[in-house]
Amino acid sequence: MSSHPETEQRIREAAFRALVEHGYADLSIKDIGVELGQNPSIIYHYYDSKDDLLLSMLDVFVEIFVGQQNEQPITDSEAELRRFVGQILHPTPAQVEQVMFSPPSDIETAISRVYVELWAHATWDDTFRTETTHVEDRIRTVIARILQAGIESGQFEPVDAELTADHIFFLLKQGIHTRTTTDRDDAVERVQTIIDGIVTGISRAE
Numbered sequence: 684m685s686s687h688p689e690t691e692q693r694i695r696e697a698a699f700r701a702l703v704e705h706g707y708a709d710l711s712i713k714d715i716g717v718e719l720g721q722n723p724s725i726i727y728h729y730y731d732s733k734d735d736l737l738l739s740m741l742d743v744f745v746e747i748f749v750g751q752q753n754e755q756p757i758t759d760s761e762a763e764l765r766r767f768v769g770q771i772l773h774p775t776p777a778q779v780e781q782v783m784f785s786p787p788s789d790i791e792t793a794i795s796r797v798y799v800e801l802w803a804h805a806t807w808d809d810t811f812r813t814e815t816t817h818v819e820d821r822i823r824t825v826i827a828r829i830l831q832a833g834i835e836s837g838q839f840e841p842v843d844a845e846l847t848a849d850h851i852f853f854l855l856k857q858g859i860h861t862r863t864t865t866d867r868d869d870a871v872e873r874v875q876t877i878i879d880g881i882v883t884g885i886s887r888a889e
Contacts, residue, residue, distance in 0.1 A: 691729050694719060695740045696783040702737065703793045707800045738814055741801060744794075747778050749821045760833025761886050767825060768878050771855050772871050791871075795863040823852045833885075840885045847885070851878055 697718035705714055712733055716723025730736040748771060757763050770778065774794050776786035787793045805811040827848035833839035858874030861867050 687729070690725075691739075693784065694726055694729055694736065695743060696785075698736050698740050699744075699783065699793070699797060700787070702800060703787070703796050706796075707737075707804045734808070734810065737801065738810070741814055741818065744779070744797075745818045745821060748774070749825055757829060757832040760829050760836060760838045761882060761888065764826070764829045764833070764882055765879070767829065768851070768855065768875065768882075771822070772858060772875055792863075795859050798859055799863045819852070819856075822855075823848050826851050830885075838887060840887060842885050847881070851881060854878055 694715070697715050697720075701714040701718045702710055704718075705711075710733065712723045712726055715726060715733075715736070719726070726736065730739065772791075774790050776788065776790050779786045779790060779794075801811060802815055805815045827844045830839060830842070830844040830847055834841050834844060854874050854877055858871045861870035861874075867873075
């Protein structure tokens with residue numbers, strides 16, 4: 684396969700848009716080529732298959748939300764936890780400009796649809812299941828790290844950081860899934876309110 688970062692970026696963007704429009708089952712390399720505005724054969728110079736491309740897209744996108752989080756110092760755990768939760772629930776076009784030249788205006792809906800489509804496919808595909816497990820582990824690890832830092836600094840009560848991280852992460856997943864698969868337009872806001880309550884409940888701030 685060839686390697687040309689800018690072209691690969693444009694192909695991933697085209698795959699993202701095509702996946703949002705068609706869904707995984709109906710998505711073809713031809714559809715991605717139409718979004719790309721080029722002969723779809725060019726995609727095979729960079730990716731072996733549709734799945735290879737989508738897995739690459741997923742791997743790159745998780746960097747938007749996780750990135751170097753595990754290496755950055757945490758000075759205000761409560762603020763950082765609220766920021767990270769907000770970043771997951773309310774992604775902005777500016778966040779995804781690292782991997783997309785022109786993100787959709789409704790990036791929240793687009794990312795939610797991609798999440799539901801790829802996680803649903805992981806039900807049947809072991810390769811995707813391995814990748815989605817890796818993605819979830821990385822996000823949950825960030826949450827646990829922030830919680831642990833807050834516990835050690837005295838900002839949070841001495842809760843079980845891993846269990847609390849699981850609780851928060853499961854709520855995040857449910858909010859995104861519900862927003863995408865039901866008419867509950869308030870799903871994300873309600874989840875954010877619940878998580879805000881959890882954070883407030885463990886905070887020692889007076």
